[in-house]
Amino acid sequence: MIMQKLQESIGKLNNPFVVGLDTKIDYLPHGVSSVVEFNSGIIDSIYDVVAAVKIQIAMYEERGVEGIEEFYRTAEYAKGRGLMVIADVKRADIGDTAVSYSKAYLSRDCIDFITLNPYLGYDSLAPFFEDSERYDKGVFILVKTSNKSSGDIQNLIVEGRPLYEVVADKVAGWGAVHMDGGYSRIGGVAGATYPDELKRIRGIMRYNYLLIPGYGAQGGTAEDIARALDGDINGILINSSRKVLLAYRKSNKDYREAARNKVLRMKEELRDAFNDRVQ
Numbered sequence: 400m401i402m403q404k405l406q407e408s409i410g411k412l413n414n415p416f417v418v419g420l421d422t423k424i425d426y427l428p429h430g431v432s433s434v435v436e437f438n439s440g441i442i443d444s445i446y447d448v449v450a451a452v453k454i455q456i457a458m459y460e461e462r463g464v465e466g467i468e469e470f471y472r473t474a475e476y477a478k479g480r481g482l483m484v485i486a487d488v489k490r491a492d493i494g495d496t497a498v499s500y501s502k503a504y505l506s507r508d509c510i511d512f513i514t515l516n517p518y519l520g521y522d523s524l525a526p527f528f529e530d531s532e533r534y535d536k537g538v539f540i541l542v543k544t545s546n547k548s549s550g551d552i553q554n555l556i557v558e559g560r561p562l563y564e565v566v567a568d569k570v571a572g573w574g575a576v577h578m579d580g581g582y583s584r585i586g587g588v589a590g591a592t593y594p595d596e597l598k599r600i601r602g603i604m605r606y607n608y609l610l611i612p613g614y615g616a617q618g619g620t621a622e623d624i625a626r627a628l629d630g631d632i633n634g635i636l637i638n639s640s641r642k643v644l645l646a647y648r649k650s651n652k653d654y655r656e657a658a659r660n661k662v663l664r665m666k667e668e669l670r671d672a673f674n675d676r677v678q
């Protein structure tokens with residue numbers, strides 16, 4: 400079952416980091432001729448130290464049919480290497496359309512998790528919840544995003560509380576009927592760039608995995624995350640994309656070696672930050 404598998408993989412590797420394969424053409428180093436070649440090289444260099452990769456579909460959609468093919472070839476390659484795959488697609492729509500979106504991603508063997516946008520409410524998400532059971536998959540719903548303007552909407556006060564807390568409550572409630580072992584198939588997204596909000600969200604969403612982007616390139620740190628979570632490293636995935644993919648530009652190493660070194664360094668940073676917080 401998917402959530403048990405995720406927990407076991409993270410536990411075995413002792414590493415909640417997820418590498419984001421948000422590959423743009425101008426990221427390719429000299430001598431690498433395609434996105435799939437680049438991604439395969441990154442995957443080969445990190446498949447034994449992380450449990451999952453997150454593939455951001457925007458970087459593939461931007462290049463049309465060829466890009467979409469590369470998205471799926473990347474996902475299949477990662478699965479072949481034993482990694483779990485998160486497709487960062489941020490979908491949801493009116494119910495009937497959501498049925499198609501859901502099938503498009505959750506029925507595919509090469510995708511384990513997708514991201515969803517809660518703005519349209521329960522009926523826009525229900526088809527994904529049903530399919531998560533049908534296909535043994537999971538979803539992460541945006542709760543508090545890492546970007547600068549996320550507070551424009553997500554921090555508005557609704558019935559005395561910031562909206563992201565209301566969303567966290569809803570996601571926790573929806574997730575309660577989709578448990579797989581100790582965790583729900585329905586998780587949340589909460590940015591590392593807002594540690595106070597992350598702390599409150601963790602307090603509300605105890606049985607939901609939190610996918611935490613914003614580490615590294617957007618300024619979130621291991622200390623921020625450890626502080627927000629009171630030193631409890633369970634039930635989280637931390638994404639880093641550009642810092643890993645472009646690590647080679649800050650070293651004189653091959654891009655694969657530089658990416659692996661970066662991931663191992665991030666893991667150390669996290670271990671230090673969390674150990675400092677453990678009483």
Ligand SMILES: O=c1ccn([C@@H]2O[C@H](COP(=O)(O)O)[C@@H](O)[C@H]2O)c(=O)[nH]1
Nearest residue numbers: 455544545590612613616617639640641
């Ligand atoms: O709140 C959110 C939700 C999603 N993302 C995505 O995560 C990665 C972050 O990339 P970095 O290069 O590590 O900054 C990217 O795919 C975003 O679309 C996010 O950043 N914040």
